[in-house]
Amino acid sequence: RIAEINGLVSGRLRIAAVTTAEYFVPDLLGPFSAAHQGVEIELAIENRDRVVGRLTQGIDDLAVMMMPPDDLPLERLQFQINPLVIITSSKHALANKTVELNELSTERWLMRESGSGTRMAAEQHFKEHNFKPNVVMSLGSNEAIKHSVAAGLGIAVLSQLALQPSVWSGAQSAAATTKTAVPLDYEALCQAGLSIVKVKDFPIIRHWSVVWRKDNPLSATARHFLDYLQAAAAQKKT
Ligand code: PGA
Incomplete structure (x- = not known):
């Protein structure tokens, strides 16, 4: 489903975000979406318990939350206070x-x-x-x-x-x-x-973190989005 040809990323990016993140996640997704017309983004907004449930089931590529659970094998990138x-x-x-x-x-x-x-x-x-x-x-x-x-x-x-x-x-x-x-x-x-x-x-x-499952290889699209998020966070620090 995912194609990465000559730097062009396409495919589906599934993100779950806790309800409080709805105030900023769309602003993060906007520029990424505009720059990657071939990417279809699905954003689910749920409270923490339900986002943890989605992580447990491996439904999404990435999840944005404040307190990632300790009992799941997760990678995390902390990006915002x-x-x-x-x-x-x-x-x-x-x-x-x-x-x-x-x-x-x-x-x-x-x-x-x-x-x-x-x-x-x-x-x-x-x-x-x-x-x-x-x-x-x-x-x-x-x-x-x-x-x-x-x-x-x-x-x-x-x-x-x-x-x-x-x-x-x-x-x-x-x-x-x-x-x-x-x-x-x-x-x-x-x-x-x-x-x-x-x-x-x-x-x-x-702090806000974006998390993903260690045991579920990231799609090229999700990796691309993480790079974009890291660059956006670094830009804000300068
Ligand atoms: P919530 O979000 O209160 O909407 O669940 C906060 C969080 O879990 O990060």
Whole structure:
């Protein structure tokens, strides 16, 4: 199915990405797709548990995620920082305040559904800090979390990438290295009815990786995409 003739790559590229990666993966795929007209891209967006399920079954060439599982034979390329922040409604008394995590124990917490990597990272972090959030609701998407928080239903942990335009396009991209995140546009956030609470030991710092199975040889198209991703990440660092 895959043909690589005189440097021309064609065939199918199957990628699974966790839901939070939907904010930037299309921007990564755009230039690659434009430069490789013969490549048909299939992008599946699922939460972490389902992406792990797809990796287990070997459905995709590549998967983009934050916390690859340890029990599968995977290669990985880490390419981007993923800070997880605490958000409130912009009208909340805590908006833009600096507090200790334990001061948030009586807040109403909104969490992503179980199976979400964002939830897993938040729960790990809370456990490490002996913190028990008062979870009142689980929601199945980042957008549902944002709208519910803006409506004043509670506070939540969310990837900074879900709060701002893509870091892979536009004038801000030069600021996004693998070590530092693009500064948040607080005004735009406020217009969306949201604010950040500055909490000690936050943001939770995680990274995005692209992973693939060691026991499943990469197609020429997938290798080509990895080279492209590595070059894009290197360009952002300069
Ligand atoms: P998710 O994504 O919360 O949408 O599952 C985060 C991740 O698993 O990387």
